[in-house]
Amino acid sequence: MSELFVAKVEDMADRERRIVVEGGLEIGVFRLGDEFFAWESNCPHAGGPVCQGRIMNRVNEVLDDEKRAHGYEFVEADVHIICPWHGYEFNIRTGIHPGQPETRLRGFPVTVREGAVYVAV
Amino acid sequence: MATDDGFERTYPEIDDWTDSRELLANARKQAEERQLDDVFIVDIDSHISDGGNWPEIMDYVEDPVIREAASAFGDGSKRGAFLNGTNGLQWQNVWGRIPHGQGLKEAVEESELSRETILARRCMDQMGLDYQVMFPNAMLFLGMHPVPEMEIHLATAYNRWLVERVLPEDPRIKAMMYLPFNNPVEAEETVKRFLGKPGVAGFLVTSSRHKPVHANEYMRLYGMLEETGQVLGFHTHLNWQDEYTSQLNRFISMHAISFVLCNLVHLTNWIINGLPERFPKLKVMWIESGIAWLPFIMQRLDHEYMMRTSEAPLLTKLPSEYMRDMFYTTQPMERTNETLLAASMDAMNAETQMLFASDWPHWDFDLPATIWDLPFLDEAAKRNILGYNAARIFDLEIPEKYRAMAAE
Numbered sequence: 468m469s470e471l472f473v474a475k476v477e478d479m480a481d482r483e484r485r486i487v488v489e490g491g492l493e494i495g496v497f498r499l500g501d502e503f504f505a506w507e508s509n510c511p512h513a514g515g516p517v518c519q520g521r522i523m524n525r526v527n528e529v530l531d532d533e534k535r536a537h538g539y540e541f542v543e544a545d546v547h548i549i550c551p552w553h554g555y556e557f558n559i560r561t562g563i564h565p566g567q568p569e570t571r572l573r574g575f576p577v578t579v580r581e582g583a584v585y586v587a588v
Numbered sequence: 589m590a591t592d593d594g595f596e597r598t599y600p601e602i603d604d605w606t607d608s609r610e611l612l613a614n615a616r617k618q619a620e621e622r623q624l625d626d627v628f629i630v631d632i633d634s635h636i637s638d639g640g641n642w643p644e645i646m647d648y649v650e651d652p653v654i655r656e657a658a659s660a661f662g663d664g665s666k667r668g669a670f671l672n673g674t675n676g677l678q679w680q681n682v683w684g685r686i687p688h689g690q691g692l693k694e695a696v697e698e699s700e701l702s703r704e705t706i707l708a709r710r711c712m713d714q715m716g717l718d719y720q721v722m723f724p725n726a727m728l729f730l731g732m733h734p735v736p737e738m739e740i741h742l743a744t745a746y747n748r749w750l751v752e753r754v755l756p757e758d759p760r761i762k763a764m765m766y767l768p769f770n771n772p773v774e775a776e777e778t779v780k781r782f783l784g785k786p787g788v789a790g791f792l793v794t795s796s797r798h799k800p801v802h803a804n805e806y807m808r809l810y811g812m813l814e815e816t817g818q819v820l821g822f823h824t825h826l827n828w829q830d831e832y833t834s835q836l837n838r839f840i841s842m843h844a845i846s847f848v849l850c851n852l853v854h855l856t857n858w859i860i861n862g863l864p865e866r867f868p869k870l871k872v873m874w875i876e877s878g879i880a881w882l883p884f885i886m887q888r889l890d891h892e893y894m895m896r897t898s899e900a901p902l903l904t905k906l907p908s909e910y911m912r913d914m915f916y917t918t919q920p921m922e923r924t925n926e927t928l929l930a931a932s933m934d935a936m937n938a939e940t941q942m943l944f945a946s947d948w949p950h951w952d953f954d955l956p957a958t959i960w961d962l963p964f965l966d967e968a969a970k971r972n973i974l975g976y977n978a979a980r981i982f983d984l985e986i987p988e989k990y991r992a993m994a995a996e
Binding site: 484486488491493509513514515516519520521523549551552553554556 | 599600601602606611613614615617618682684685686687688951952953954955957958
């Protein structure tokens with residue numbers, strides 16, 4: 468196992484991602500608050516460059532007490548990376564598709580050391 | 589890593605303007621991992637882009653009054669002139685989540701080549717395609733145009749632009765000519781005019797229209813196409829204004845049903861009215877409805893035909909048997925249930941009757957690996973679906989390198 472330098476912590480803003488490349492392997496490293504997550508940029512659906520997609524929060528449908536629908540809302544806690552090829556969404560914290568838990572991204576360990584972010588491959 | 593034309597990836601966030609060589613870099617990777625460059629691949633259905641070229645296309649309108657009137661659209665730019673596209677197409681990108689779903693906006697180099705050709709080459713090179721059949725986005729709505737004769741003006745302009753401007757630029761690019769089907773006589777004229785032109789692969793009806801395909805007015809057209817060995821394609825499209833689909837409040841719902849519904853209607857009319865018996869050698873192809881609709885309508889029609897045979901007196905065998913004589917493109921290939929998919933492909937004799945289509949750059953496009961990775965097909969079936977069925981049906985020349993491989 469080797470370790471790849473991703474970025475200095477101070478150079479990555481909240482909700483920012485970096486793509487690191489090692490041979491044919493592409494990994495997206497994401498910052499959410501003070502946490503970092505790394506996923507292979509290879510969508511389990513069709514092999515799309517998932518980590519180069521848009522970052523958006525999960526969408527929820529608002530129901531009232533009588534279960535009547537009142538439109539959409541973004542869920543602040545659930546931040547998604549969305550594959551730009553076909554729109555498959557994955558929770559950046561878990562790598563899991565919101566509609567089917569078996570559909571998930573391949574993850575890599577991330578460490579933060581002396582103000583820098585590294586991913587182990 | 590640079591592509592053959594010198595393009596280097598920078599791994600940006602993908603947006604509406606991202607170069608498709610960047611966006612499709614993983615397609616190239618898939619092709620190399622699977623050695624798909626050694627596989628003959630034909631993409632039967634792509635929709636590269638035509639919005640930017642629409643002003644140029646308007647110069648090919650033959651009616652001088654209509655041609656001049658195009659200048660009244662798009663703040664004088666002619667962009668979008670006379671088109672009746674609905675807002676449904678603009679929802680393809682899932683509200684920004686699939687940027688290319690809204691059309692390719694990327695920059696292309698200064699060139700004598702049309703933008704279409706440059707973008708088609710980028711896609712073909714990344715996916716490893718040998719031929720790509722192009723069909724315009726904008727034309728998909730024309731069957732529902734409120735001004736019926738506008739279908740004829742725009743279809744002729746578009747067909748001419750393809751034949752005179754785009755197809756001569758690259759022999760890998762092919763096109764099926766748009767038939768102004770709402771006017772049978774003009775549809776016949778289209779066949780007479782464009783038949784045999786270099787790059788013309790067949791003729792196509794956009795299925796989003798309210799014209800029964802069994803109407804007597806079309807028999808001469810079908811006879812012409814049968815006699816000349818041409819493919820007649822029916823390409824589905826959305827229609828959110830129909831009485832039934834207008835009840836669907838989400839694009840996902842409308843798209844799932846509308847794209848299949850129009851081909852269901854036309855295919856049912858085609859078979860029950862005995863058109864396969866009337867034109868037994870006519871090559872009919874159903875495009876962009878996926879695969880899951882086929883076992884449904886096969887079983888439904890067979891079941892009812894056995895009880896109501898007298899309503900379909902021209903038939904001499906089951907509807908499903910006629911269906912197995914026709915051709916289907918695979919995209920968008922439903923694949924969340926592999927057992928059902930395998931059964932559906934088997935039911936349709938996929939090895940000889942199905943043809944790969946990408947539908948690039950639409951939001952639900954497929955890749956050659958979509959077919960190549962299917963575990964239940966043997967390699968011969970995969971090669972047929974990816975290319976050899978198309979070569980047979982469209983009479984395409986198979987490049988020398990594949991012939992040499994086959995001989996080894």
